Amino acid sequence: MSTPVSAAATGLAEPAGVAARARALTKAYGSGETTVLALDSVDVDIARGRFTAVMGPSGSGKSTLMHLLAGLDTVSAGQVWLGDTEITGLKEKELTQLRRDRIGFMFQSFNLIPTLNALENITLPMDIAGQRPDREWLDYVIETLGLRDRLKHRPAQLSGGQQQRVACARALASRPELIFADEPTGNLDSRAGLEVLGFLRDAVDKLEQTVVMVTHDPGAAAHADLVLFLADGRIVDEMPRPTAESVLERLKRFDVIHAQPPHAQPPRGRAETDGDQGVSGAGGVQDAGIDSKPDRD
Numbered sequence: 001m002s003t004p005v006s007a008a009a010t011g012l013a014e015p016a017g018v019a020a021r022a023r024a025l026t027k028a029y030g031s032g033e034t035t036v037l038a039l040d041s042v043d044v045d046i047a048r049g050r051f052t053a054v055m056g057p058s059g060s061g062k063s064t065l066m067h068l069l070a071g072l073d074t075v076s077a078g079q080v081w082l083g084d085t086e087i088t089g090l091k092e093k094e095l096t097q098l099r100r101d102r103i104g105f106m107f108q109s110f111n112l113i114p115t116l117n118a119l120e121n122i123t124l125p126m127d128i129a130g131q132r133p134d135r136e137w138l139d140y141v142i143e144t145l146g147l148r149d150r151l152k153h154r155p156a157q158l159s160g161g162q163q164q165r166v167a168c169a170r171a172l173a174s175r176p177e178l179i180f181a182d183e184p185t186g187n188l189d190s191r192a193g194l195e196v197l198g199f200l201r202d203a204v205d206k207l208e209q210t211v212v213m214v215t216h217d218p219g220a221a222a223h224a225d226l227v228l229f230l231a232d233g234r235i236v237d238e239m240p241r242p243t244a245e246s247v248l249e250r251l252k253r254f255d256v257i258h259a260q261p262p263h264a265q266p267p268r269g270r271a272e273t274d275g276d277q278g279v280s281g282a283g284g285v286q287d288a289g290i291d292s293k294p295d296r297d
Contacts (some may be wrong), residue, residue: 018083019048019178019210020069025078027064027233038064040233041078046178051204051211053221055247056230057254062214063182065230069212070103070180071095083177100129104171104179108186110163112155118162119151122169133173141172144206145199161192168199172209179203181213185220197223218247 025042028035039061046052046069054062067073069080071087079088082102087095099105112121122142126133142148145165155163164184171179181200185193201223203209213224221227222244229237229250239250 017048020046022080028076051224053224053227060230061233102177104176106181106184108183118166179211218244221247
């Protein structure tokens with residue numbers, strides 16, 4: 001199943017192209033009888049200049065999809081492109097440079113360096129790469145995220161919401177082609193979470209960024225332009241212009257299916273069944289000198 005659906009069907013403005021795409025994307029873990037098919041021949045397009053949320057039951061393939069699109073994990077089969085660049089054949093050094101220069105990352109755990117102040121954390125990936133930040137752009141990001149009076153504070157001196165705003169600014173600072181956010185509100189209270197989601201929405205609307213967010217939260221997904229639903233390692237549905245209520249209703253259908261006995265479940269295909277192991281919280285931050293070990297979704 002490919003996305004996005006047509007602009008005419010969704011009522012959304014025509015997208016400005018495709019930021020990332022995958023064809024027949026497949027990921028398997030293990031071998032033989034222990035093989036787990038995390039993604040099963042997925043076709044997907046990520047529209048440029050849009051906010052896309054990825055949802056599904058636990059173990060449905062959400063984080064796996066994100067990490068393969070971002071070049072943080074290797075595919076078992078299929079192809080992935082960032083813009084016009086196919087990344088599935090790149091060597092690790094080339095992938096590292098691509099992630100550093102063209103992709104921004106946000107994670108649930110913030111991954112800030114405790115000995116650096118907020119500004120130093122924001123510019124760290126560019127400092128490591130020997131690149132000078134665009135000062136006009138950096139100032140714009142800092143103002144948009146409301147961090148001007150927190151730039152000299154270290155992470156321990158910031159609230160959770162402020163730390164995630166710093167992480168958001170770090171993701172935006174190099175003006176990447178695509179920002180991946182893996183459960184960015186997972187460690188925040190509701191108020192701080194709404195702030196961060198508002199900033200991601202502003203990044204799309206005001207800063208013309210492209211955001212892909214993995215989330216379990218219908219309220220968070222409601223900030224997106226489009227929600228992709230995964231089950232059994234496949235994209236089984238999509239929802240343009242989501243609301244928290246409509247997303248929640250859609251997720252309840254997964255719960256109904258899971259509650260049925262095996263013989264009553266729909267046949268394999270685009271059925272809404274479960275099954276996946278993902279890799280969460282790895283990779284891109286290592287390119288910035290920040291250690292974050294992968295774990296399974």
